[in-house]
Amino acid sequence: MAIECTHCGVKLADKAVFCHWCKTPVPRVIEQDPTKRLRWLKLWSYVFLPLFCVLFGLLAVQNQMPWLWASLAALFSGVTALGLHQHKRWGWTLNWAMVTAVGLTLAGVLAFDDSGRFVNKLFLTVPMMGFLWFWPNYVYWRKRSVLFT
Incomplete structure (x- = not known):
């Protein structure tokens, strides 16, 4: 029926x-299925990914980041947001790369000390980001894989 x-x-x-x-x-x-709540999907798709897109665009314009890398990152963020908005499987797949990139970026930022030097805290920050960032995102996005065709 x-x-x-x-x-x-x-x-x-x-x-x-x-x-x-x-x-x-x-x-x-x-x-x-109350486990299929969509708040994080909406926040990630409609706030964070467009914000990343704008941020990388601004970094490219202000020459704070190599133009090509910033442009590719902005484009990647925008395309991922579009794919998630349209509930496409390719958007869900691209999102895994985006979640990984954000997690590794956060781990790298946390590995710098106050004077801006890279310290040997990476062996602490990578597992910490795995527990605090990757694992919750893995669980969330795997449960919602049925939403993407």
Whole structure:
């Protein structure tokens, strides 16, 4: 028995998670499984990734970072945000690289001391970021893999 999208009225398959036309989540799917909350997905997709895109663009314009690297990072952030917004599987896959890049960047930043010198704290920061950043993101995004087609 087919169901209808609550937003646009298009007929959907029984097991549909999102409307294939307007990308609106099917409410009963999210209500049935409370572990599939979407707050982090929305915050990451609509705030952090666009913010990274703007930040890297500004770094390129101000010559604070090599233009090519900053431009590629800005483009990568924007494309990942677009893929997540459209609930595409390739966006979900690119997101793993983005989560890894942010985690490694945070680990690298934490490995510098107050005078700006790189110290041998990397052996502490990488496991710490694994526990505090990678593991929660791994659990969150794996549970939501069904949302991306």
